Amino acid sequence: MDHASNPDPVPTRLREGFERIALVLRADLWSAAGMAGLNPTQAQVLALLSARPDGLRPKEIAAHLAVSAPSMADTLAALERKALLRRTPDPADARALIARLTEDGLAAGRSLASAASQVAAALSQLSAAEQAGLLRAQIKLIRALQLAGAIPVQRLCVSCRHFRPNAHPGEAAAHHCDFVNAAIGDRDLRLDCGEHEEADPAVQAATWTDFTQG
Amino acid sequence: MDHASNPDPVPTRLREGFERIALVLRADLWSAAGMAGLNPTQAQVLALLSARPDGLRPKEIAAHLAVSAPSMADTLAALERKALLRRTPDPADARALIARLTEDGLAAGRSLASAASQVAAALSQLSAAEQAGLLRAQIKLIRALQLAGAIPVQRLCVSCRHFRPNAHPGEAAAHHCDFVNAAIGDRDLRLDCGEHEEADPAVQAATWTDFTQG
């Protein structure tokens, strides 16, 4: 294998697989959003802010959805027109705003979250072990993307100070969350936990080592 | 936790993970396409048709990219304006067209395929075993989506008449492709092989059983 002259083709093929799945995700989003009179981007903003009761700045929302700030301003204006969202001045910084969902916006977000998804249906056909393996792989990818600066910091269990990986070695639910004080398995790991509290960098590194070696 | 009254939350969480990754894919596509003066949809058409020397009908392209036929007509017109693609009448059906890339289109497709991708970079950090597991999971998902009618038929190894799963049990490259007459491992499986020939449904079912039990 000459990794030198050619890049490894496997990551490229895997990326193509993700692209196939992403197309279905987008179709899912169109159908779910369409029923609510929305489009995919608006639906994604609703989904993001549903999990953020304290709201988020327009710039942060743009970063999470990987679009430019002016694009996000378009979408936020559309959502504000539909009375699903409100932008209020940020008391901490007179330049900034905080975007929050209205009651209607939260309701729309809830109905979106429970909408049918062909991807979720396909995922539910995998075995529990496959699902766990897939979730671990996603966590590794998300962490790598985060370290590379490709995405903003996510509220993952593995970077949370409440998380103790492999606290129960050998058991099905091997990890432990000190916040809920319960054992959790690979399948229970969160990608966006509302209770997340960023751990100290050194602690995070140790946690990651324990997690990947478990 | 009442897992009973609610649908299994794991597929939903996995779908969210895919959505995170899909956002990065889209950003990758914007940056790669932007350098070529294109946008993501145009780039996806180029990528699709690069692997289809015989061309595809507009309707088929629309199905592959999960958009409506009129939307695809817009995009094809844009690509034709840029002289990257040509639509010619289909000799077999006077209603239909065949869309094919021009030389410039093929060149643009090639440069797009080799463009940097943050997702591919993250994927290359996974171990070979993890990559193989991920590819197998993708194949299962794609097959499930295909059976559900969510996506058009894909040119997967596992549905090809040249493919013999677990022909070399116990070895690293456990499968065999009769077309290239070589052993191939899980990591070598194709999601869109140009040499694909759809196997007989009964054979496909048997192949799938052998593959999933290996």
Added chain:
DNA sequence: CACGTTAAATAGGAGTCCTATCTTTATCTG
């Protein structure tokens, strides 16, 4: 050969998404 079906284009409209340019406020320096 009339009939329903299918492939594609067209019309019309909403809205995403970009870059570039402002305005305002915060922050950093001499």
Added chain:
DNA sequence: CAGATAAAGATAGGACTCCTATTTAACGTG
């Protein structure tokens, strides 16, 4: 503390995606 620099957001302008509904032309069948 004044002035420069940086940052958050809005606005302008333009290309284009994406939808539904409609139209045109050609296929297939009884």
